[in-house]
Amino acid sequence: MTANLANNPDATAPVTEAVRRPTLLICDDEDGPRESLRVIFKGDFEILAARSGAEAIALAQQHRVDVAISDIRMAEMSGIEVLERLKFVDPGIEVVMMTAYETTDTLRQALKLHACDYINKPFDVATARAAIASAMQKRRMRDAETDGERKMEEMFAELQNHKIQEQIAHARNEIYASIIHDINGPLTVISGFIQLMNTRLANATTPTVEDLEFVRGKLKTVERQTASCIEISRRYLSFLRRSESPEQTGVGVNQLLADLEQLVRVHPSLGSHQFTVHRLERDIAARMNGTDLLQILRNLAVNGFQASHIPHSVEISGRVLDQPLDLAGLRDGPADRVLNVEGCENTAPLLMLTVRDTGPGIPEDILPKVFHPYFTTKGEHQGTGLGLSIISRLVKQAGGVLHLHSVVGEGTCFTLYLPGKPVTAQP
Ligand SMILES: Nc1ncnc2c1ncn2[C@@H]1O[C@H](COP(=O)(O)OP(=O)(O)O)[C@@H](O)[C@H]1O
Ligand SMILES: [Mg+2]
Secondary structure (H helix, E strand, O other): OHHHHHHOHHHHOOHHHHHOOOEEEEEOOOHHHHHHHHHHHOOOOEEEEEOOHHHHHHHHHHOOOOEEEEEOOOOOOOHHHHHHHHHHHOOOOEEEEEEOOOOHHHHHHHHHOOOOEEEEOOOOHHHHHHHHHHHHHHHHHHHHHHHHHHHHHHHHHHHHHHHHHHHHHHHHHHHHHHHHHHHHHHHHHHHHHHHHHHHHHHOOOOOOHHHHHHHHHHHHHHHHHHHHHHHHHHHHHHHHHOOOOOOOOOOEHHHHHHHHHHHHHOOHHHOOOEEEEOOOOOOOEEOOOHHHHHHHHHHHHHHHHHOOOOOOEEEEEEEEEOOOOOHHHOOOEOOEEEEOOOOOOOOOOEEEEEEEEOOOOOOOOOHHHOOOOOOOOOOOOOOOOOHHHHHHHHHHHOOOEEEEEEEOOOEEEEEEEEEEEOOOOOO
16 A cells, blocks of 8 residues: 555545646736737636636636636736635635836735735736745645535534434433333333232132122223223334334324323423423324424423423424415524424424413523523523424434524424324224
8 A cells, every 4th residue: 555655646645636727817908918828827727717807707707727827917806806805705815916117006905805925917927826836726725624624524523413413313212211111100100900809719619799899990990991001001112113214103193192191290391381282173193203393392391491490381282284384484583492393294284282381481682592502591400492493303314394483581483394194093
């Protein structure tokens, strides 16, 4: 490998340099200097030649220009304007100005607009070469810098993405753990009832009618509780299996709301706040993984409780919309933030769910920040600042829309719109 590199020095050069020659844009309305510059630099650069400022700008818009050289005095657009507009197209273009008898004012103006250098006209080849070479070096350094910055940004975004995925998985596991815990309740009842029946029958050599009645009654409860365990495990197993699939389970939202109520009732932040869950009048399934929907609603409810220690209420309700949303009416404002209007799958039936609290509300200056990852107004050990960014990701994945409306002193209301589909899973 080392020997190979030594034999072929080009192999160590960055790939981009190997495949791309730098581009030089020459702008002069006089044919003579323009053509001589072309001849001087054609060995080292891809050359773009423009007879006017307008042509130069158009070329810069169509190509990636590294360095430009422009006359200052031209009939139509002045070189100063060309410089300004080239920098507007791409601030990274290094521009060398050519001057004949300009005032120092013009030169000062050019430098203020970040011209890289200037050469006098008529120029000699050595001066032109030196000016363009140093402009190209500047360009390379700047590219390396922005490359580094871009890489840092990419790394940071990836890290953030990873952290959010981790949090989503963590919250999912938490939900599954509570579900297993929920199955424990009925199992305890079943076990207790079986014990009762055992004791009753243990002493009866010939069971009486009363004994049989007793056992029959207890068996009914056992049957009900067993069915409930089977139903819970079936539902969540189906979520687990389909968690990666776009075609989601058809479990009704009312069933999920019942599960949610149980999950939230045991949440430590409930405290003495009032918590109400209203079922939908007409049931529907969301085209979204059930555990993800539970996660969204639980995060919103918990945020509602945590908004203030002063007891207040958090209420969840919803309905089915048989018409598409009026998306034009959903806009950001001083009391409103709307997420994912552009990615909304706006076809009826839609499921609308609201989580409303009568907490303190969110101040206008904080509202635009609440969906940013890691933004939190809570103490170090209370908030991660990831709850709402997780929610926004899940809503986007599902093609839904989230509308946040909050007024200080009145409270906060999150409205979630999701594509719906008929309930298909067995209750
Ligand atoms: N219902 C609400 N009432 C008041 N403020 C809220 C509410 N929901 C969210 N917020 C604000 O949004 C911030 C970000 O919320 P979130 O992303 O869930 O992170 P965390 O709860 O960890 O702070 C919260 O710290 C809070 O300032
Ligand atoms: Mg939160």
